[in-house]
Amino acid sequence: MTVIDSASPGPAAELIERARRLAPVLRERAVATNANRRLPSETIDDLRAAGVLKVLQSPCNGGYGLSMRDHLDVNAALAEGCGSTAWVVGVTHAHSWMMSHFPAEAQQATYGADPDAFVSAVIGPRGRAVRTEGGWRLTGVWPFASGSENADWLFLGATMVDGDQELGPAEFLLPTSAATYRDDWHTTGLTGTGSCSVEVHDLFVADAFHLPMIELATGNSPGAPLQTEGWNHRAAAIPVLVLALAGPALGIARRALADFPSVIGKKTIAYSDAVQAEHTTTHLHVAEVAALIDEAHFHLYRAADDIDRSARDGVPLELVTRARIRSDCAEATRKCLEAVELLWRDTGGSGLYTTNPLGRALADLQAMNVHGGLMLDSAREIYGRVLMGLDPQARLL
Secondary structure (H helix, E strand, O other), X not given: OOOOOOOOOOHHHHHHHHHHHHHXXXXXXXXXXXXXXXXXXXXXXXXXXXXXXXXXXXXXHOOOOOOHHHHHHHHHHHHOOOHHHHHHHHHHHHHHHHHOOOOHHHHHHHHOOOOOOOEEEEEEEEEEEEEEOOEEEEEEEEOOOOOHHHOOEEEEEEEEEEOOEEEEEEEEEEEHHHOEEEOOOOOOOOHHHOOOEEEEEEEEEEHHHEEEHHHHHHOOOOOHHHOOOOOHHHOOHHXXXXXXXXXXXXXHHHHHHHHHHHHHOOOEOOOOOOEHHXXXXXXXXXXXXXXXXXXXXXXXXXXXXXXXXXXXXXXXXXXXXXXXXXXXHHHHHHHHHHHHHHHHHHOHHHHHOOOOHHHHHHHHHHHHHOOHHHOHHHHHHHHHHHHOOOOOOOOOO
């Protein structure tokens, strides 16, 4: 299998190496992480100490401000240790990147005293924010708040309402202590992400702690002019948010392929004398899996490079490229699922055990493939409509 490494020098190369060194530690904790349904505090401490939570965070906020390709490399390396950990890190990268677009007061509150602050979020507008003097009254329930129990800050999506008028979606920043947590994360995949639901009722959020999504999507945010270092804050927002979901798939699939020979060992194919590791069908399957993972790499690195090039050059991404990036992310995630499913079937009954790494990999990839941003049919439909010259029928792209 071709493994495409980042060519980035300096901090990026060091962070990627730190992620690779951390992966075996995360792997040792993976079963316990899933059993506890959240990342252990030791893992959060290790991630902070390694600096791998700050890959996309603005240099103005104490981060590295690196590229989307660097994000993929760090995230995939962590996923070779634990898919749940990589998922939380991947979305945290996106959240820290988004923070550079919030007003100055919100950025200062989040990172001023602690550049290592951990920000969780539910970006979809599942709540309601009613206009009031000096701010908004926020109410709602937000499922899938990955890593929120470990976070310092939380931003939540809601529809802004002023009188009888709906003004569109926005993100509202609050300390995690202001939210109530529901212990409802009982799932078959990405089990260790702690993606429980959070609830807020009639909470006041000041104007300086909210960010309309239209401002983020167009790049005309209040925080953008404050970014005096780096270039990644100029990246197209929705492609960044979608790509940030897909990185763990690469590492999960790579690790599954590496694990496969030891998982099958010297076992024979059921009801035959054939040794599976020596069987032609096994060799065909392994080669097919390697090709599928390579294809996923090519899709995601192309998407990352397009986002990075656009941000560096200050040239907006065309609609067709935005649509293709969403399709690329969904295609890559599905190819990784298909690859691991093929390996898992070849493990036989042993794949059913929760201690089998291929079973854990399969469950994590199944969970990723049903995320709204990575659903393949939806992504293909949007891309296909744009290729046909039609409206994509997607509010944000």
